[in-house]
Amino acid sequence: MENTQTTTKRPKRRGVVLLSVATMALPTSMLRSHHEPALSVLVQASSTEIAVDAVESVHGKVVNELEVLAGVVATVSADEVDALRVRPGVTGVTIDDTAALESVLPGTTYDTETQVGSLYTTARLTGANTLWSQGWNGTGVGVALIDSGVQANTTYFGTRLLAGVDYSGGTNSLTDGFGHGTHLASIIMGSSGTIGAPGSFTGIAPRAKLYSVKVANTTGVTSLTKILQGMDWVYKNRTLKNIKVVNLSLGAAGYDDYRYDPLAAAAERLWNSGVTVVASAGNIGALKNVVSPAYDPTVIAVGALDTMNTVDPTDDVPASFSAGASDWSKRVPDVLAPGRSIQGLKATGSTLAGVVALFPSAQIGTAFMKGSGTSQAAAVVSGQVALMLQANPSQTPDDVKGNLGNLSTYAGWADDRELQGWMKVEYPDWAVSGSLYTGWGSQFQNPALVSGTTANELADNTKRNSSWQGSSWQGSSWQGSSWQGSLWMGFPG
Numbered sequence: 001m002e003n004t005q006t007t008t009k010r011p012k013r014r015g016v017v018l019l020s021v022a023t024m025a026l027p028t029s030m031l032r033s034h035h036e037p038a039l040s041v042l043v044q045a046s047s048t049e050i051a052v053d054a055v056e057s058v059h060g061k062v063v064n065e066l067e068v069l070a071g072v073v074a075t076v077s078a079d080e081v082d083a084l085r086v087r088p089g090v091t092g093v094t095i096d097d098t099a100a101l102e103s104v105l106p107g108t109t110y111d112t113e114t115q116v117g118s119l120y121t122t123a124r125l126t127g128a129n130t131l132w133s134q135g136w137n138g139t140g141v142g143v144a145l146i147d148s149g150v151q152a153n154t155t156y157f158g159t160r161l162l163a164g165v166d167y168s169g170g171t172n173s174l175t176d177g178f179g180h181g182t183h184l185a186s187i188i189m190g191s192s193g194t195i196g197a198p199g200s201f202t203g204i205a206p207r208a209k210l211y212s213v214k215v216a217n218t219t220g221v222t223s224l225t226k227i228l229q230g231m232d233w234v235y236k237n238r239t240l241k242n243i244k245v246v247n248l249s250l251g252a253a254g255y256d257d258y259r260y261d262p263l264a265a266a267a268e269r270l271w272n273s274g275v276t277v278v279a280s281a282g283n284i285g286a287l288k289n290v291v292s293p294a295y296d297p298t299v300i301a302v303g304a305l306d307t308m309n310t311v312d313p314t315d316d317v318p319a320s321f322s323a324g325a326s327d328w329s330k331r332v333p334d335v336l337a338p339g340r341s342i343q344g345l346k347a348t349g350s351t352l353a354g355v356v357a358l359f360p361s362a363q364i365g366t367a368f369m370k371g372s373g374t375s376q377a378a379a380v381v382s383g384q385v386a387l388m389l390q391a392n393p394s395q396t397p398d399d400v401k402g403n404l405g406n407l408s409t410y411a412g413w414a415d416d417r418e419l420q421g422w423m424k425v426e427y428p429d430w431a432v433s434g435s436l437y438t439g440w441g442s443q444f445q446n447p448a449l450v451s452g453t454t455a456n457e458l459a460d461n462t463k464r465n466s467s468w469q470g471s472s473w474q475g476s477s478w479q480g481s482s483w484q485g486s487l488w489m490g491f492p493g
Contacts, residue, residue: 038075040095040223043071044091046070047089050088051065058076073096110365110368113198116307116309116310125338126204126337126427128204128205128387132195142208142244143210144164146234148217150212151174151182156186156201162209167213167229176347179350180216183352183371188210188383195207204379204386205383209242227248227263231267251280251293251294258295261292267279267298268299268448278381280375281301283304286419287419289326290331291323303319305424309341313424313426318413319372332420333421339373341370343370353369392438396440398441401440403435407426408425409426
C-alpha cells in the first residue's frame with residue numbers, strides 16, 4: 001500500500017540528492033569576485049521568464065530553459081549564487097552535481113525457451129505475449145528513454161529507434177559509450193524475426209517507437225540538470241512525437257519528503273501532461289527506501305523480481321538488491337517485474353561490453369548480454385505500458401497505473417519482503433483490451449512543491465556526492481561484491 005506524506009515539517013535528507021545554497025541576504029557588490037569559478041545551477045522561479053531575468057541580472061548565462069519546472073539551467077559565478085537566490089521571484093537555486101544510472105550487471109549457448117532471463121520467457125512470465133496474440137505490439141506509441149544513449153542497430157531496432165537529444169556533452173543520442181541505454185532499449189522494443197517466435201529476439205513492445213534522450217557519458221555518470229533537461233525535452237515534444245511513456249532507470253537517494261525534490265516535480269509535470277512515468281526503485285537493497293524520482297507516489301515505481309531461475313511463479317521473490325521501504329510509513333514499489341539476468345543487446349565497444357567480456361557467464365553470443373537490476377525491471381514495465389496504451393489509447397497515466405495494478409498478481413510474501421513490493425506484473429491470460437478501464441481518476445495527493453526556501457537550506461556536499469556517485473555505479477555495485485559476487489557471476493551460463 002502506498003503512503004503519501006501529509007506533514008508540512010521541514011524535510012530531512014535520506015542520502016541527499018541536491019546540493020543547495022543557504023540564503024545570505026548580502027548586497028551583490030559585497031558578493032562579486034571575478035576569481036570565483038563558474039557553476040552550473042538549476043534556477044527555479046515563479047516563471048521561466050523571471051528565472052532568465054534573474055540569471056542575467058547577476059551576469060550569468062542561461063544554458064537551457066526548462067518549461068517542465070518553470071526554471072532554467074544556467075552558469076553563474078560562484079560568488080553570485082547567494083545574490084541570485086534572493087532575486088525577486090526566484091524560488092530555488094540548486095548547484096548541479098553528478099548522478100548515476102540504476103543497474104547491477106551480472107554463454108555462448110542460449111536457448112530462449114529454457115533460459116528464464118530470455119525475453120521470450122519474460123514475455124510469458126509477464127503476459128506480454130497475451131497482448132501480442134490480440135494484435136497489440138506497441139505500434140504508434142512513443143517511448144522516451146532518458147539514459148546513456150542507444151547505439152543504432154538496424155537489425156534489432158530498424159527505423160523504430162529515433163534520435164531525441166544529447167545532453168551528455170556529445171551531439172548524437174544514437175551512440176552509447178556506456179552501454180546501459182542500449183540494453184534497456186532492446187528490452188523495451190527490440191525485435192528481429194517473427195514477433196514471439198522462440199528463435200527470434202522480441203522486446204516487450206516490439207513495434208513501439210523509442211526516442212533516445214542521452215544524458216550520461218561513457219562512464220555512466222550524469223547530473224541533475226542533464227536529467228532535468230532530458231525531461232524537459234520530453235515535455236516539450238510529447239505531443240508532436242506522441243510520447244506516452246518515459247523510462248527513468250536512474251536515481252539517487254532523495255529528501256525524506258519527495259515534495260521538495262525537483263526530479264519529483266518534473267516527473268509529476270510529465271505525468272499530469274499525459275506521459276506515464278516509469279522509474280526504477282533502486283538497487284540499494286531490501287529495507288532501503290526507494291530512490292528519487294521513483295519515491296514520488298504519483299509515478300510508477302518498479303522493483304525487481306527474482307524468478308529463482310525457474311518459470312514456476314510460486315518461488316518468485318523480490319531480488320535481494322531491489323529497494324523498497326524501511327517501514328510501512330515509506331513508499332513501497334507499485335509493481336515488481338523480472339529483473340534478474342535479463343537478456344538484452346550489448347552496445348559494441350561500450351564500457352559495459354568491456355566489463356561483460358571479463359565474465360563469460362554474462363555473455364550471450366556476440367550480440368547480447370545479461371543484466372540485472374531495477375533498470376531492467378523498469379524497462380519491462382515500460383514496454384508493458386506501451387502495449388496497454390496501444391490497446392486503449394484513451395487511458396490517462398492514472399488509468400494506466402490503476403489498470404497495471406488491477407491486472408497484476410498479489411504475491412503474498414512475508415511482511416519484510418512485502419516492503420519491497422507485493423504486486424507482480426503478470427498480465428492474466430483472460431485479459432483483453434476491454435479490461436483496460438478509464439476514469440480511475442487521480443489517486444494521489446500532495447504534489448511536489450519544490451519549495452526553494454526549504455530545499456535550499458539543506459546543503460551537504462559530502463553526503464550528496466556519496467549518494468550520486470556512490471553505490472549505484474562507482475561504489476560497491478561497480479567494483480565490489482555485486483560485480484564479482486552473486487549478482488554478477490552467480491547466474492547459470
